[in-house]
Amino acid sequence: MTAGRGSSDSWSALALTPGIAIVGLGGAGSEAVHDLVGLGIPGVRSLVVNTDAKHLVRMGAEEKILLGQRELRGRGSGGDRAAVLRAAEDAKEELLRRLAPFEIVFLLAGLGGGTGSALLPFLARALRATETLPIPVVFLPFQVELEANPNRRENVDATIEELEAMGGLLIAIANEKLRRFERLPIYRVFQVRNAYLHSLVVSLVDMVENPSQLNVDLASLKNHLREAGLSTLVVGEHHISEPERLVQQALSESLLDYRLAERSSALVHLDGGSNLTLRTLDRVIRTMRHALGQPERLVFGTRVRPEPREVVHLTAVVGGLRLGAVRDAVGAPARSEEPLATPLL
Numbered sequence: 001m002t003a004g005r006g007s008s009d010s011w012s013a014l015a016l017t018p019g020i021a022i023v024g025l026g027g028a029g030s031e032a033v034h035d036l037v038g039l040g041i042p043g044v045r046s047l048v049v050n051t052d053a054k055h056l057v058r059m060g061a062e063e064k065i066l067l068g069q070r071e072l073r074g075r076g077s078g079g080d081r082a083a084v085l086r087a088a089e090d091a092k093e094e095l096l097r098r099l100a101p102f103e104i105v106f107l108l109a110g111l112g113g114g115t116g117s118a119l120l121p122f123l124a125r126a127l128r129a130t131e132t133l134p135i136p137v138v139f140l141p142f143q144v145e146l147e148a149n150p151n152r153r154e155n156v157d158a159t160i161e162e163l164e165a166m167g168g169l170l171i172a173i174a175n176e177k178l179r180r181f182e183r184l185p186i187y188r189v190f191q192v193r194n195a196y197l198h199s200l201v202v203s204l205v206d207m208v209e210n211p212s213q214l215n216v217d218l219a220s221l222k223n224h225l226r227e228a229g230l231s232t233l234v235v236g237e238h239h240i241s242e243p244e245r246l247v248q249q250a251l252s253e254s255l256l257d258y259r260l261a262e263r264s265s266a267l268v269h270l271d272g273g274s275n276l277t278l279r280t281l282d283r284v285i286r287t288m289r290h291a292l293g294q295p296e297r298l299v300f301g302t303r304v305r306p307e308p309r310e311v312v313h314l315t316a317v318v319g320g321l322r323l324g325a326v327r328d329a330v331g332a333p334a335r336s337e338e339p340l341a342t343p344l345l
């Protein structure tokens, strides 16, 4: 039983309780939450946590938490992870009281600073000891940021190693991959990234929150993750006539080149119209199995809308990422001619 639920006797109240939260940690994480709120995330609670009071004030989120007021005086940590960790330990009970009532908590941070980098693994670990499923979402810094500052690189590597070792569902977005848009103003580049992240969050929320014909709910997601090792999330959308392209598109649009270990797995959900046939489903599953190197386990679900639809939406949790996959992405700058789309294998 998750703490904080069941305060009402009515079961319908339980069905309406927001079970999912997105939480921005530090500057970059908070800005991403701010953008996601702007794009609309119905039924999802938004929170930001920072050591920087001025930054916190500007953010549009339902709840805001200033951390480390005594030591850091609301001025940010300036890269001091140790100071942030001390503040987090002091506030651990309060943070868990606010976050543990949710069933899923997305934790967003840009790695390389002090606040987000320290808080993300701290909270992921603390939440894993509860019933709540934490989903870390990390932005990996641009190569130039790391070249200019070796301490930052150590900081980033340590955080990634910790997250990879924890296993579970991890969404990592390599900022270097955004170089494809290098002629756009910087704020637009981050908007493009956040729009992609928005589609990931909304797809996962939709998959577990709304009942479907072949259901993939929170319990099946948790069961799947228990065995899947380090996993990630991909989404795609394509015309119903080309199921193979739908899979390719979903796998290639990831903003990180993942490499799979020998034992891969997948949980696949298709959302389409009344014209979605078993044959289409079959083609999607076959292509997925082939692309992932014949995974050991492949669970699937579908939702069919009452009206016909030209477009099918795919959401997949891919398990069995090779350890080091995320860390390697930090070390490998993308060549500008390299497509954003890089297949999983």
Ligand SMILES: Nc1nc2c(ncn2[C@@H]2O[C@H](COP(=O)(O)OP(=O)(O)OP(=O)(O)O)[C@@H](O)[C@H]2O)c(=O)[nH]1
Pocket: 025, 026, 027, 028, 029, 031, 032, 051, 076, 077, 078, 079, 080, 109, 110, 111, 112, 113, 114, 115, 116, 117, 139, 141, 142, 145, 175, 190
């Ligand atoms: N501001 C901002 N930074 C981003 C964004 N995406 C990635 N980053 C990177 O996120 C990393 C961490 O920076 P911040 O989030 O500002 O750091 P912080 O967690 O607030 O930590 P301190 O300010 O050191 O306490 C940097 O390497 C940024 O380049 C974004 O959308 N906005």
Ligand SMILES: [Mg+2]
Pocket: 026, 027, 052, 076, 077, 113, 115
């Ligand atoms: Mg900051």
